[in-house]
Amino acid sequence: xxxxxxxxxxxxxxxxxxxxxxxxxxxxxxxxxxxxxxxxxxxxxxxxxxxxxxxxxxxxxxxxxxxxxxxxxxxxxxxxxxxxxxxxxxxxxxxxxxxxxxxxxxxxxxxxxx
Amino acid sequence: xxxxxxxxxxxxxxxxxxxxxxxxxxxxxxxxxxxxxxxxxxxxxxxxxxxxxxxxxxxxxxxxxxxxxxxxxxxxxxxxxxxxxxxxxxxxxxxxxxxxxxxxxxxxxxxxxx
DNA sequence: CTAACGTATTGACCGATGTCGATCTATCGG
DNA sequence: CCGATAGATCGACATCGGTCAATACGTTAG
Numbered sequence: 001x002x003x004x005x006x007x008x009x010x011x012x013x014x015x016x017x018x019x020x021x022x023x024x025x026x027x028x029x030x031x032x033x034x035x036x037x038x039x040x041x042x043x044x045x046x047x048x049x050x051x052x053x054x055x056x057x058x059x060x061x062x063x064x065x066x067x068x069x070x071x072x073x074x075x076x077x078x079x080x081x082x083x084x085x086x087x088x089x090x091x092x093x094x095x096x097x098x099x100x101x102x103x104x105x106x107x108x109x110x111x112x113x114x
Numbered sequence: 115x116x117x118x119x120x121x122x123x124x125x126x127x128x129x130x131x132x133x134x135x136x137x138x139x140x141x142x143x144x145x146x147x148x149x150x151x152x153x154x155x156x157x158x159x160x161x162x163x164x165x166x167x168x169x170x171x172x173x174x175x176x177x178x179x180x181x182x183x184x185x186x187x188x189x190x191x192x193x194x195x196x197x198x199x200x201x202x203x204x205x206x207x208x209x210x211x212x213x214x215x216x217x218x219x220x221x222x223x224x225x226x227x228x
Numbered sequence: 229c230t231a232a233c234g235t236a237t238t239g240a241c242c243g244a245t246g247t248c249g250a251t252c253t254a255t256c257g258g
Numbered sequence: 259c260c261g262a263t264a265g266a267t268c269g270a271c272a273t274c275g276g277t278c279a280a281t282a283c284g285t286t287a288g
Contacts, residue, residue, distance in 0.1 A: 015159045018175070021151040032146040033276075037135040044221070045129045054234065061132070063278050068236055070276085087234045087285045098219050105216045107158070147246075168264065177248050182266055184246090201255045201264045 027101055030077035035060060035070045043080060043091050053089040141215055144191035149174060149184045157194060157205050167203040 016024065031037060038060060043051045057067050071091060074080040078097045083090045130138070145151060152174060157165045171181050185205060188194040192211045197204045 015155040015173075016152055018148060018152065021148040021155065025146055025148045025151045028142050028151070029146040032139055032143040034132060034135040034139045035276080037139045037142070038130055038132065041129040041135065059129075064235075065237080066277055072236080089235065102216050102219045105212050105219075178265075179249080179267080180247055203265065
């Protein structure tokens with residue numbers, strides 16, 4: 001998808017309908033928690049752009065199932081991708097996904113000389 | 115503030131701490147609802163960049179107190195600003211606020227040649 | 229095969245949040 | 259003043275969502 005906050009589809013200057021808004025809100029929801037923001041931040045700043053789940057529990061200060069849960073939310077939202085290597089799980093950011101969120105926000109810039 | 119997902123403050127390649135993540139998550143939380151995404155979208159696409167609350171209830175398909183509530187959330191988050199004119203309330207987007215969210219996401223781009 | 233280990237899943241608990249009807253507040257028209 | 263109107267606030271309700279202990283699952287080591 002490529003939902004933006006205005007001028008999408010056929011009609012210029014058209015606001016999002018409920019379905020588009022729901023889709024976009026889902027994306028924001030995935031980022032609407034401090035634990036997940038930190039996870040994303042840590043993964044993004046990790047060497048080689050990836051991080052092992054085993055290295056994420058301690059810095060987050062939350063129980064292992066909780067961290068696993070948040071990682072799943074980010075993966076389900078398409079913001080992170082998971083790769084299993086042996087008994088470890090490695091996570092990477094999906095730049096295109098974040099770019100699409102940015103694009104949505106671009107569309108809220110001041111009216112382009114109406 | 116200007117919280118970003120990496121390389122902020124003194125240390126390069128540093129992830130967000132809990133406080134910074136909480137602050138950023140609050141911003142995402144304000145956008146993590148379809149009703150609020152639509153409100154932002156409608157206001158952003160309105161003539162002159164502003165919209166009267168009286169014109170927001172019907173298109174949202176929610177009760178007036180509900181709409182008022184969501185508008186307040188967006189205002190509290192600094193994403194919209196409210197101006198009372200007579201007995202009407204007008205809302206405008208705060209572009210700098212959305213720009214700061216965009217900046218946060220910029221920081222998650224692929225590692226800059228480590 | 230079995231034990232140990234890293235993760236994911238389940239179930240329960242509880243606070244946060246979206247929703248609406250009713251009401252309160254403020255402003256305008258007469 | 260008085261009634262009407264726009265909007266915010268309150269109270270109640272139901273659902274959602276973050277959290278953890280316990281446990282299940284899959285992989286590696288011996």
